[in-house]
Amino acid sequence: MTSRFPLYTTQLLAILLFLTVSCSKQEKTEEAIVKVNKDGLPIMMPMQEEMPKLKKAYVDDKKYGVSRFFEKIWSEKNDNVAFLVAKDGQIIYENYMGFANKRTGEMITKNMPLHIASVSKVITSTAVLMLIDANKLKLDQKVNTIIPNFPYEDVTIQTLLNHRSGMRNYAYFTDKGNWDRHKTLTNEDIIKVMVEKDIKQETKTDTHFSYCNTNYAVLALIIEKVTGLTYPEAMKQMIFEPLGMSNTFVFDITKDRDIIAPSYKGNNMEIGIDYLDGIYGDKNIYSTPRDILKFDKARYAAFFLNADLLKKVYKGYSYEAKGSRNYGLGIRMMEWEKGEPFFYHNGWWHGNTSCFINMRKEKITMIVLSNKYTHKTWQTKKLASLFGDYPFKLDDGGLE
DSSP: OOOOOHHHHHHHHHHHHHHHHHHHHHTTTOOOOOOOOOOEEEEEEEOOOOOOOOOOHHHHHHHHHHHHHHHSOOOOOOOOOEEEETTEEEEEEEEEEEEEEETOOOEEOTOOOEOOOOHHHHHHHHHHHHHHHHHHSTTTTTTTTTTTTTTOOOOOOOHTTOOSOOOOOOHHSSSSSSTTTTSOOHHHHHHHHHHHHHHHSOOOOOOSOOOOOHHHHHHHHHHHHHHSHHHHHHIIIIIITTTTTTTTTETTTOOOTTTTEEOOOOTTEEEEOOOOTOSSSSOOOEHHHHHHHHHHTTTTSSSSSSSSHHHHSSOOOOOOOOEEEEOOOSSSEOOSSSSSOOEEEEEEEEEEEEEEEETTTTTEEEEEESSBBOGGGGGGGGGGGGSSOSOOOOSSSSOO
8 A cells, every 4th residue: 555655646746747738838827828839939729629510501592692792892804802701610602803913914813812901910919919828928018118219108019909009100200201212111110210200109198099000010020029030930930830821921022022912003003012011010911811711710719819818809999989980909890889799800001902800709701802902892891781680781882
């Protein structure tokens, strides 16, 4: 009896040690559940849980409604669009048409990356939230504790994520003699101009909502500071590669000019690269609807974020003005007195327009990308009425 007790104790301690090490590798505590790699970098994992398989009758019914909408909206022969609607991670309908590059004759296909404009913010915010969940950042942490020369004392990670920092848009304060437009502006240059030109805040921090690309350009810098990687490499290692997003990348102005799908004005005139195209975080991710679907599905996974942090993502923060529109942590929303909130993010950069819709209750994903300027992209929200009780109409009126 006495000789067996120490062996039992040793085995028990070994089991406890194994469990402790396993949990530390996954960062699974009450505060954090995101997985990390061998270098401690949080990585986004594909959803492991089985989602219910869609019944054929359901798919046929919804596909009919979505296809009629697509054919009505995207009816012109010279439209450029990549379009996808899915439920529970399963594609109901997708369509691809038009030129990716008129000069080379390349067409838009399911594997052709297009500029997703401000839908990039959803992906940038996800990386930041993962770093918070892995205890490498704090939501209420001041930016000047990460970027020492950052000039605005009260700005925090949260006020960057929800557009309440009060900062000015870099596209405006670098266009008033504060920057040589013949030189490519970088994310680091934005901070430099803020400091050297003494750029004042537009409003006091956390008093007003003001959608501002500067917020997400700064978040990209924070990702770099915390991970020790460039933003493109951090996004690749944290999100793109783990999820198998093989047609997704961050545009590098120094080497990718000749491989990207250019964008066009409504009259088909090509829009060139300018000095603002070196900034990332707020924009400059190229992807496909199928890759974004992989990303959206992974945001339902058990190891995405802890429950408390996830609630904060889909919560409105700006109620100083009446209205249905609001913004969470990296996602737009519309809220009404009754019914479910509607989560989405639109984008526009040069001729590129984008729309990402995430109907969380119904687990519906809608992704629309176009490299030719059009308002049609943003009409996709009208399709919400096919899948849930939302105040959108499928006629030409609809709600804006």
